[in-house]
Amino acid sequence: MRIRTFSKAHIRQEFQLRCQSLSVNDNMGFKQEFEELNDVGKELPTRAGELEVNKEKNRYPHILPYDHCRVRLSLQDAQPNGDYINANFVPGGSSERDFICTQGPLRSTMTDFWRMVWEQNVSIIVMVTALRHKDVVLCDQYWSKARGTVYHGPFQVNTVSCNQGPHVSITTINLKQRGYPTEKVVTHYYYPSWPDRGVPRDTSALCGLAEHVRQHIEATPRLGPAVVHCSAGVGRSGAFVTLLWLMQLCERGVSPDIRAAVEDLRMHRLWMVQNVVGAVCTGSSMSAQLAEQRHSGKS
Numbered sequence: 001m002r003i004r005t006f007s008k009a010h011i012r013q014e015f016q017l018r019c020q021s022l023s024v025n026d027n028m029g030f031k032q033e034f035e036e037l038n039d040v041g042k043e044l045p046t047r048a049g050e051l052e053v054n055k056e057k058n059r060y061p062h063i064l065p066y067d068h069c070r071v072r073l074s075l076q077d078a079q080p081n082g083d084y085i086n087a088n089f090v091p092g093g094s095s096e097r098d099f100i101c102t103q104g105p106l107r108s109t110m111t112d113f114w115r116m117v118w119e120q121n122v123s124i125i126v127m128v129t130a131l132r133h134k135d136v137v138l139c140d141q142y143w144s145k146a147r148g149t150v151y152h153g154p155f156q157v158n159t160v161s162c163n164q165g166p167h168v169s170i171t172t173i174n175l176k177q178r179g180y181p182t183e184k185v186v187t188h189y190y191y192p193s194w195p196d197r198g199v200p201r202d203t204s205a206l207c208g209l210a211e212h213v214r215q216h217i218e219a220t221p222r223l224g225p226a227v228v229h230c231s232a233g234v235g236r237s238g239a240f241v242t243l244l245w246l247m248q249l250c251e252r253g254v255s256p257d258i259r260a261a262v263e264d265l266r267m268h269r270l271w272m273v274q275n276v277v278g279a280v281c282t283g284s285s286m287s288a289q290l291a292e293q294r295h296s297g298k299s
Contacts, residue, residue, distance in 0.1 A: 104139025121224030238272030
């Protein structure tokens, strides 16, 4: 079936009018649509994450990956459950496996995280959380912020450069595995100013990051999915993937639909876009991006 396409001017006007309508009366429209999605996907099985042997690999015991689209690691040392990692393949507008959404690595799962990156040919990692909030660890640090090398099991994670901006750090990592002659180049985006269960103060910085990542994905040969993670891998990760998805649709001349995107994501990972403020943030960020394109003269 042929998908109807529109000009960016038409998409901009329709989307902004739609967001304005959803935002009236203290975001009543967003809240209603969000409540309608409350039970989407929750009946899907999560048996692997519930296994006793895998429970310690979950940062949060109530956030588990769906079995039907979970990322499976290669089995190591004949361990029957060694393929488990708390991660799911999720769509992003092109395929069912455009992204991997996962929890922030635990100290005990860092080797599994880098194994996933290696085996899935990941070249882009987007981290949309700080490492800590006060005394709470949201994600254990699994890479070196400065030039240098850290080791996780058979993996050598070598930071070769880091560009520190006011909101985002972009790090280039050379990833090697013991026994393999080749290395893989991974770009790591670190955006720590998005608070847990909240929204960034500066949505323009979030839009800038999303657009930069979108262009990077477009320019990169599709060897494997991009990894997006926060702490649990559902709230901020879901909002960020939704924003990228909507941006991609706009570039193709397709009218974006926040509700439809979130509904599809929730069939692939539990609680994607965990609360209504994430949906509102996605809508306002997308509107801001469209307004920026209008002011910059982009058609």
